[in-house]
Amino acid sequence: MKVTFPHMGNIYIPIESLVQGMGHDVVVPPMDTKRTLDLGTKYSPDTTCLPFKIIVGNLIEGIDLGADCVLMAGGTGPCRLGYYGEVHKGILEDLGKKVEFITIEPPRGNNPNFWPQLGKLFEKTNLKRFAGGCLLAWAKLNACEELELLALVVRPREREFGSTSRLLKQAFQQIKKAQSLSAVGKFREESVHAVKGLMSTSEKEKVLRVGLVGEIYTVLEPFVNLQIEERLGYLGVEVYRTISLVDWVKNHIFKQGIGLRIDQALRRSAAGYLRGFVGGHGLETVARTVDLAEKDYAGAIHILPMTCMPEIVAQAILPQISEDKHIPVLSLVVDEHTGEAGFQTRLEAFVDLLHRRERCRILG
Amino acid sequence: MRIGIPRALQYFQYFPLWTTFLRELGFETVVSPVTNKQILNWGIAHSVDGACLPLKTYLGHVRALVESGIQLIFVPQIISVARLEYLCPNSMGLPDIVNKQVPPSVTLVSPVINGKKGTKALVQSYLRFGLEFGSKREVQSALERAFQAQRRYDESLYIEPNSVPLERLNILLIGQRYLVDDPFISIDIKKRLESAGVNVFTAAQVSEKDIMKASSILPKRMFWTSGRNAVGALEHLWENLDGIVTLAAFACGADSLVGELIDRKARLGNLPNLMINLDEHTGEVGMITRLEAFLDLLERRRLHESDLSSHGKHIHTH
Incomplete structure (x- = not known):
């Protein structure tokens, strides 16, 4: 087929x-x-x-x-x-x-x-061939995610505008073509090294850190979220993506596959705000926003498709978390009519707000 | 103790059960008034933009109860009412959504109702809730009476499809119970159809058994109870129908996909289907015009022996 x-x-x-x-x-x-x-x-x-x-x-x-x-x-x-x-x-x-x-x-x-x-x-x-495919897929998934997450740290600190995304694009093509575990490993290592080399100053340099929460598809698909990670990176913001496909596979296939419960940590974090699973990533969104506030992130951006039911439940609850835990939250709803300019303006305004807040905090 | 029940969402399905059970447990039940403009406006003010109309209405009803001085409000967290099925995410997060919208002086009574493992588990959910207010024997007999009241009510709605007069138009009004039965948010569509001389069927008139049997035509089991009811009722009543009116709440995920399944079935089966999306901007006049036009179409189809196409294609090629 x-x-x-x-x-x-x-x-x-x-x-x-x-x-x-x-x-x-x-x-x-x-x-x-x-x-x-x-x-x-x-x-x-x-x-x-x-x-x-x-x-x-x-x-x-x-x-x-x-x-x-x-x-x-x-x-x-x-x-x-x-x-x-x-x-x-x-x-x-x-x-x-x-x-x-x-x-x-x-x-x-x-x-x-x-x-x-x-x-x-x-x-x-046959079993051998399929197992080989699984291992290769798993290695590629890990490699891609590592690079994507690394890019989130490097982009706000890159020397040359746009260099991280350019390099990433090449790296993904190499990983895609790789046909053996060792080739994937090699490209992964090389690319990680190269991406790190694009940074102007040390990783330690303080930039604004913002967490991205929301519905998995809109968080992970750049076309749908209008490359929100890149946009924020270019605004000098380090993004922390709260949704990881590697973790998803670990939780839903490895752990749940052998009957382990996976939502205890989430329920603990969301306690007092949401009492359990509401479908999709609603519980994750609420729990991760609480986590972000507790880990001292400057803000959280919540992204969801228009009319997404689980995320609407979360969206109704987030203002309370924002108020209780003092974390600014921006909810962005996307659909086929989402315009680029309006989207960018809202991100810029939000980042400005976070910068002001940080300054006020430093000045006391 | 007085306890308030918002006249919205699952109230329309379960009011006999809830009111009987709560009364038997020693509460005095107060139901919020029928939805009106004020309630809807309150609801809109308390909701996020993207929420569906029924959820907004629910929050309005909660406010109406709060305004009338009620201190206890019954807001159950309904996860599931049937095996392997769900209602919807909003219903699963309902107490948490409502919680932030009521003043601290108001307490929510929020049992977890979960029948995902079957009817026994569903009954257990109510039992567990009841035990907070009475001894096991008392609660058990209260629950028995409550379920009996519910059963009596459900059965009183069932009808024999062939018992209706043939000369009238027969329409199946599909939609969540809380849309169809709420005259305000559905712009009284049921009454309007009836006063136009149409015989209106709803999914509530088909017994659970018939629905289950009829909905098994789906290749993949439907996990929304409302969707299963809609598909089952349509399948069961199909032969008796001249047309379908499908009510959907804008922003309802279940309605958006179930609506498409129904529409496709109607299209392939050449049965006219009027799809109406409801939100807080739905206007009465536009709705009346659409209904009238639809009924005209059905009348003409009857006269011309189904010679008129239902979905815009020309039947006559000359």
Whole structure:
């Protein structure tokens, strides 16, 4: 099969290796563009959320490049992501695109097609080949994330404007092409070294530190969040991304896979504000904002797609945390109409506010 | 002790259960008034922009109770009411959302209602809550009476689809209970349809058993209770229908996807479907015009033996 899948940040790099490990060809859809968004908006129900629409765009573009199978993530609710696949399937069918549609989700007896589909996915591979693909994917995921996180520290301190992002782009391409663990390791090491070399002064230099919380897709997909990390970096802000894919895999696949609970720390942090899981990343957003305040971050930026239910619960609670814990919080809602200029202005105003606050704090 | 219950969200589904149970436990129940402009305005003032209309209304009802001097308000955290299903994230975070909006003198009574593991767990949730106010024997019999009241109410709504007069238009009004049953936020759409001589079906008129059976046509089980009801009711009543009116709350995730499933089914089955999105800006006049136009279309379709297309395509090619 020729498999395509939706984008989310750099996740296409490890997923490509993973799917190759299953013995299939991979069609990586073109990176998100205005066209992706237009296609998605055109064929999706009006009132659904932005990730849904962009994913429709990805899938159409991937299928138009020759894919005959779609790989999607599913879920068991209450976030609507869990039912994306069923609706996507209908949309593609109505467009006359005949593809195999496979949804990967926890097997909780609500999807009778789950096991047959999984069988189809694995019929062409053997354990050794698949294990190799998994290891390579895991190495690539770790390498990409390390570089992304490092860039967040380096960007506000880079000597030459834009050099970090340029170097990163090359590094990702090298990692994508790497076909062995040792090659990934080598590129990772080289790139980390090179990125660190772009810094003008020492890592210790004090810059504003801001945490990014919110819905996972909007946090990780630069096209959707209008490259918020880069924008903040260029405003001299070090961003701390509270959502990590590496941790996500560790928690949801390794730990939950063997039946461990994963939300205790989150519940502890969110205590007094939110009593538990509300779907999606709502609990994470609340808990991480409390953590940021306690770790003395200058501020928190909350990013969410318009009409995202779990994040609206969080958004309703964040002002209270902001007030109690003295941390400025900016909630940014994105949808297909989000304009760049307005977005930039709000970020600049927020950063100005944080700078003033810091100055007042230093002067007492 | 007086306890207030906001007339919004799950109240419309569970008021017999809740009021009976709370009364049996020794509370005097006070339900907030029917939604009005003032309540909605309060709600909007207390909510984040992006919240759905029903959640905003809920916060307005809480305020109405607070204004009338109620000190205790029943705001349950409903995680699930059926096995493997959820209501919605708002309902799971409801006490935490409301908590910050009431003055410190007001106490929320917020039992955790979780039936995700099945009916037994659901009953247990109420039992655990009741034990704070009475002995096990008392609570058990109170709960029994409460569930009985609920069952009686639910069953009183069920109807036999073929018992309705054939010559009238039959429309299924799809939508969350708290939209369909709230005359203010739904702009009284149910009454309007009925006074136009239409026979209106709702999902509440179909028994749980029939809904379960009919909704099993979905390839993947629906994890929203409201969505399962909508799909099940449509499937069950399909043969009797001339058209569908789908009410959705703007910003409701469940409604946005379930609405699409329903619309697609209607499109493929050539059944006219009027989709109405409700928010605080929905205007009465525009709504009436749309309803009238829709009913005209259904009438004409009946006269012309379904010769008129339901979804904009021309049936006659000459």
